[in-house]
Amino acid sequence: MTALPDGGLALSQLDEQLLQSGVKGLPLIAPLRQHMIGIQHWNVLRADTGFPVALLRTSALRHNLDWMRGFCERHGALLAPHGKTTMSPQLFGAQLANGAWGITLASATQVQVAARFGVRRALLANELVAPSDIRALLHLLRDDPGFELIALADSPDGVARLAQAVDAAGLARPLPLLVELGLAGKRAGCRTGEEALAVARAIAAAPGLQLAGIEGYEGLLVSGDRDVDIERVHAFLDAMVALVRQCDAEGLFTGSQIVLSAGGSSYFDLVARRFAAIGAMSRPVLPILRSGCYLTNDHGHYFDLTRELDEREGGGPGLRPALEVWSIVLSRPEPTLAILGMGKRDASYDIGLPRALMRHRPGTAAPETLDTGWRIEKMNDQHAYLRLPEDAASALRVGDLIGCGISHPCTTFDKWAVLLLVDDAYNVEGAVNTFF
Amino acid sequence: MTALPDGGLALSQLDEQLLQSGVKGLPLIAPLRQHMIGIQHWNVLRADTGFPVALLRTSALRHNLDWMRGFCERHGALLAPHGKTTMSPQLFGAQLANGAWGITLASATQVQVAARFGVRRALLANELVAPSDIRALLHLLRDDPGFELIALADSPDGVARLAQAVDAAGLARPLPLLVELGLAGKRAGCRTGEEALAVARAIAAAPGLQLAGIEGYEGLLVSGDRDVDIERVHAFLDAMVALVRQCDAEGLFTGSQIVLSAGGSSYFDLVARRFAAIGAMSRPVLPILRSGCYLTNDHGHYFDLTRELDEREGGGPGLRPALEVWSIVLSRPEPTLAILGMGKRDASYDIGLPRALMRHRPGTAAPETLDTGWRIEKMNDQHAYLRLPEDAASALRVGDLIGCGISHPCTTFDKWAVLLLVDDAYNVEGAVNTFF
Numbered sequence: 001m002t003a004l005p006d007g008g009l010a011l012s013q014l015d016e017q018l019l020q021s022g023v024k025g026l027p028l029i030a031p032l033r034q035h036m037i038g039i040q041h042w043n044v045l046r047a048d049t050g051f052p053v054a055l056l057r058t059s060a061l062r063h064n065l066d067w068m069r070g071f072c073e074r075h076g077a078l079l080a081p082h083g084k085t086t087m088s089p090q091l092f093g094a095q096l097a098n099g100a101w102g103i104t105l106a107s108a109t110q111v112q113v114a115a116r117f118g119v120r121r122a123l124l125a126n127e128l129v130a131p132s133d134i135r136a137l138l139h140l141l142r143d144d145p146g147f148e149l150i151a152l153a154d155s156p157d158g159v160a161r162l163a164q165a166v167d168a169a170g171l172a173r174p175l176p177l178l179v180e181l182g183l184a185g186k187r188a189g190c191r192t193g194e195e196a197l198a199v200a201r202a203i204a205a206a207p208g209l210q211l212a213g214i215e216g217y218e219g220l221l222v223s224g225d226r227d228v229d230i231e232r233v234h235a236f237l238d239a240m241v242a243l244v245r246q247c248d249a250e251g252l253f254t255g256s257q258i259v260l261s262a263g264g265s266s267y268f269d270l271v272a273r274r275f276a277a278i279g280a281m282s283r284p285v286l287p288i289l290r291s292g293c294y295l296t297n298d299h300g301h302y303f304d305l306t307r308e309l310d311e312r313e314g315g316g317p318g319l320r321p322a323l324e325v326w327s328i329v330l331s332r333p334e335p336t337l338a339i340l341g342m343g344k345r346d347a348s349y350d351i352g353l354p355r356a357l358m359r360h361r362p363g364t365a366a367p368e369t370l371d372t373g374w375r376i377e378k379m380n381d382q383h384a385y386l387r388l389p390e391d392a393a394s395a396l397r398v399g400d401l402i403g404c405g406i407s408h409p410c411t412t413f414d415k416w417a418v419l420l421l422v423d424d425a426y427n428v429e430g431a432v433n434t435f436f
Numbered sequence: 437m438t439a440l441p442d443g444g445l446a447l448s449q450l451d452e453q454l455l456q457s458g459v460k461g462l463p464l465i466a467p468l469r470q471h472m473i474g475i476q477h478w479n480v481l482r483a484d485t486g487f488p489v490a491l492l493r494t495s496a497l498r499h500n501l502d503w504m505r506g507f508c509e510r511h512g513a514l515l516a517p518h519g520k521t522t523m524s525p526q527l528f529g530a531q532l533a534n535g536a537w538g539i540t541l542a543s544a545t546q547v548q549v550a551a552r553f554g555v556r557r558a559l560l561a562n563e564l565v566a567p568s569d570i571r572a573l574l575h576l577l578r579d580d581p582g583f584e585l586i587a588l589a590d591s592p593d594g595v596a597r598l599a600q601a602v603d604a605a606g607l608a609r610p611l612p613l614l615v616e617l618g619l620a621g622k623r624a625g626c627r628t629g630e631e632a633l634a635v636a637r638a639i640a641a642a643p644g645l646q647l648a649g650i651e652g653y654e655g656l657l658v659s660g661d662r663d664v665d666i667e668r669v670h671a672f673l674d675a676m677v678a679l680v681r682q683c684d685a686e687g688l689f690t691g692s693q694i695v696l697s698a699g700g701s702s703y704f705d706l707v708a709r710r711f712a713a714i715g716a717m718s719r720p721v722l723p724i725l726r727s728g729c730y731l732t733n734d735h736g737h738y739f740d741l742t743r744e745l746d747e748r749e750g751g752g753p754g755l756r757p758a759l760e761v762w763s764i765v766l767s768r769p770e771p772t773l774a775i776l777g778m779g780k781r782d783a784s785y786d787i788g789l790p791r792a793l794m795r796h797r798p799g800t801a802a803p804e805t806l807d808t809g810w811r812i813e814k815m816n817d818q819h820a821y822l823r824l825p826e827d828a829a830s831a832l833r834v835g836d837l838i839g840c841g842i843s844h845p846c847t848t849f850d851k852w853a854v855l856l857l858v859d860d861a862y863n864v865e866g867a868v869n870t871f872f
Contacts, residue, residue, distance in 0.1 A: 022548035027568030029575040106818040112458035127766040132463030139465040188767035330563040331624035382542040
């Protein structure tokens, strides 16, 4: 985990911060400087940490960072990983140190956090509308000439608001915008090429704005029928390419490059291949992928989707799950029911419930891998209900540990202010922070 | 919002803290001391704040604090409101200043947070199992002779672990425990009176432990058939009373009082009435309710449940929803679809999606109340999909504000580090913090 050069001070302040008792996952009875975590010799399997605790396996993080760097090099793509997934400055640093072009963010406050910790190139993959958001980002741009920001627009209304604000702020450089192309029935973005072209023209015509490129998000095309999904992804990417060509033909791009950005965590291979085949334009094209979940992957939704991606890419060692939540058995009220001290405040439940991977009794040799007969069947705010196979009723006691994988990293990261870095023997090596 | 006497220093440190730019809901471009928020003259309807923003209406908070104090006085009950709902030291302070006996918490780290901010009496409504949790709480008890803590146990195994830990720690006073009585198929707690009695006897027999009373949680009895639910609540409360009587008959209680605690946010009237009718015991009984959601109520699940409670109590002005999340329209991609800058990171979605209550165009007179034709139909991590009635397609623009009520306060509070206090005209009066 390398620090960002320019965010060195802010990042070192995180290292120096005094963590108070009462931080989830940490076994503190007195304040501790964060950088001292790595030399406490805590081991999760010895139950040295607090429980529940969120863990990042550094071997998997390193593998995934390497994997993605290789993928982007192979496909000639750039990466601006979606920072909203982790909102962790230390992880942003690791991503940038491993070749990321910039960091994508979902809101102006997220951009502010990234900038504070040294991110120098931010892609706001969202429409910029609220007065306070516009003010905050124009302030960053004015305050720091080396800070680069690109935002989205999908309506003439929105463009007019931005043009007015930029004019009022007297920004010395134009605000670069991407036109968002959307999908019928889905989220933001123009529904047709004609609408998008009108927005592009409005941007190009506004003195303080600059049409920097085209953006879309194909990741919403996840249904029960993957063949249909993939067909729709291809059609959507074709529409993006057609739009960028038309804008280029009209001379609407005036910067030194043209940004073309798509690629969530499910189909970024399709995006990279389509963008690589775009052909010549009036100026160089920057094909920017935005996957947020590649870094930790998961044991559910994204694991499955990236296995499909591996197959399309011809196999090989794919992305590995790096994020686990470990908790302790608080109660064994019925033979096949265990109540864990982990709930909706600790692990994702929006796409799938956590998956019980391992059980471990502190003091014994090694964790035992659980089969699918062990199943989290429900969570309350602070508890999980683990159903055991009938023949395992005697195998689990109060005080035993359960290691869970999660489905959907974004909605697990946002439940933790501090996540612990562990090696493959669950020795705690350090910590990262999140800012949600 | 009155400060806690003993937590004065820590609470005033919250007031003095320098909030950095990048905190959700705050429109900061430079750091601001938190106590300065109240004199910024921000108004939400003028779009002075950041969006999304989580708001607490102080008039509703005050009403609910008064209402609950009156309720407890009328029924002779004590209140240890569940702090896990808000995890807000300032709100704990308001609850204690308005008559609460103590604060209930769900985990040892939550108890540590409460203690740090001056809570002097904590009910840990959970089994105390993890070594780090036991160590942390025994440390608090040893460190501060005036700090009172009661925890739960539901198994001889758990009791043995605690007895051993207390013995090893050489605590000068016994650790008070409540036996948890549970419900078949539900969460923790002994499934039968016999099991519970065995745990009670084990506690009474352990030198460092003290049987302080009996605990149960009837709030899990929420099904589609309320008559059946209520019958089961009555039966459960009867079982709790039978258990406390039996423990008393056996002379297992050795403290000066007997704690009898139940009462979530749905049926606390039934609990209060049953406990009030308990009759004479060997020593005074403390009937402790633990509702966490009374303070803010909501516009969904708990609103409906407390309307039923009002009916049972004979009407009157019931609890009022105090918590709203306001967001801005980022995109109007289709005539009946608006995309809001508010998502699963900002508002509850576990029991029900947010309810669109009001729309407002900054610069116009007053917000307009929305009918049920305006509906949040989906949320992604950072976006909500608002469906508009067909005839309202022209009534909503990019930049308009939507005020939402939420269903389930617990899973909204945990998404915000700072919530803003507003008067009924949405002037910002101050802020409270959360520690999740």
